[in-house]
Amino acid sequence: MDHAELTTEQVLKRDIPWETYMTTKLITGTCLQLLRRYDNRSESYRAQLLDDDGPAYVRVFVSILRDIFKEETIEYVLALIDEMLTGNPKRARLFHDKSLASEDTYEPFLRLLWKGNWFIQEKSCKILALIVSARPKPQDGIVANGEASNSKQKFTTINDVLKGLVEWLCAQLKKPSHPSRGVPTAINCLAALLKEPLVRSSFVQADGVKLLIPLISPASTQQSIQLLYETCLCVWLLSYYEPAIDYLATSRALARLIDVVKSSTKEKVVRVVVLTLRNLLSKGTFGAQMVDLGLLQIVQSLKAQAWSDEDLLEALNQLEEGLKDNIKKLSSFDKYKQEVLLGHLDWSPMHKDAIFWRENINNFEENDFQILRVLITILDTSSDPRALAVACFDLSQFIQHHPAGRIIVTDLKAKERVMKLMIHENAEVTKNALLCIQRLFLGAKYASFLQA
DSSP: OOGGGOOHHHHTTOOOOHHHHHHTTSSOHHHHHHHHHHTTOOHHHHHHHHHHHHHHHHHHHHHHHHHOOOHHHHHHHHHHHHHHHHHOGGGGGGGGOGGGTTSOOSHHHHHHHHHSOHHHHHHHHHHHHHHHHTOOOSBTTBOOTTOOSSOSSOOOOHHHHHHHHHHHHHHHHHSOSSTTTHHHHHHHHHHHHTTSHHHHHHHHHTTOHHHHGGGOSOOOSHHHHHHHHHHHHHHHHHTTSHHHHHHHHTSSHHHHHHHHHHHOOOHHHHHHHHHHHHHHTTSTTHHHHHHHTTHHHHHHHHHTSOOOOHHHHHHHHHHHHHHHHHHHHOOHHHHHHHHHHHTOOOOOGGGGOHHHHHHHGGGGGHHHHHHHHHHHHHHHHOOOHHHHHHHHHHHHHHHHHSTTHHHHHHHTTHHHHHHHGGGOSSHHHHHHHHHHHHHHHHOHHHHHHHHO
């Protein structure tokens, strides 16, 4: 059977020759005795053994994973641990029992993330994430395994584990080891681990945020809805971390989140996206972008629906109020700037408003004429005739209203780009390209005359 398709139940049906391992001194007599009591027993009987002597069984399992390299046996022990933790996730605390202070309980799982087949990798990831999340927080002199500083033995530290996990998770998101389960497994694990500050930091440093963006898209099947939910959960956790917010601001994340919240009917998905948007609202230019993308109308539509979650209703109310405040605060130039930076050019009133150009012409000098440069880039890259026409018109307005407009636009090499558009198939584009060229060559007065 393909190892990638193995199940825990199938693996646990194997007969492992524990006596042979004892004969070859790969396990001790005590290990053999414990395994005989535990192996092939009912779930309730095993649960009692774990209640009575859990740390001893953890010691046996970890020592086998450390000392035995036969794949079938590794799979079997991982299946035993997986069954143990699935039955009661709180048993992950057993790996941090004081009696195991001299055991490196992290190392075997971290090593197996990279060494084994998909079954081994998947189980190691799941188990390691649970063990890490269950570790006691340092207090009263108690430290989790791997954090002791007075040991001469080289232990795998919690930092090693978290960084190793992030490295493996990013590798799965880039090139999954399993075609259908690699990405969901990585996202599921990531959603559990991003509460850790070090994981957030390592994930952002590994350029992991961009790997999440393509996964933020409306879902149809139950499996894809769960993946979407957990991906959005990751983004929500990252929305509390400034360096991640900086990356989200320069990606397509916001537009994708809004597409999801607009089309999703699953309450848990809507809730996590709305909570994320609420977090981002006050950060940088997110508020202005949300206004530009029409989020207020979407929020008002969502409020009219019947939701059972009070946190969601509260978040929708807060988001609505915040968006209304943003609309009040945005000056006409802020709105214009957002429109240009997002590339969503349309004939909104400010473009043809002479007062807007007179009052804001000096604002175009910000950041070394950033807005002008973006308008010129739109001429090069956009396939939208409306955006091309508006960009040509705005350049002509700048030439008309700025004292050095013709010189600046010429220096930015806009002339060649505009001239190419004079033969565009769209009449609106050619008309505004012609107006821009007239103002470049003839000056504002004559161009106005010709336009008339």
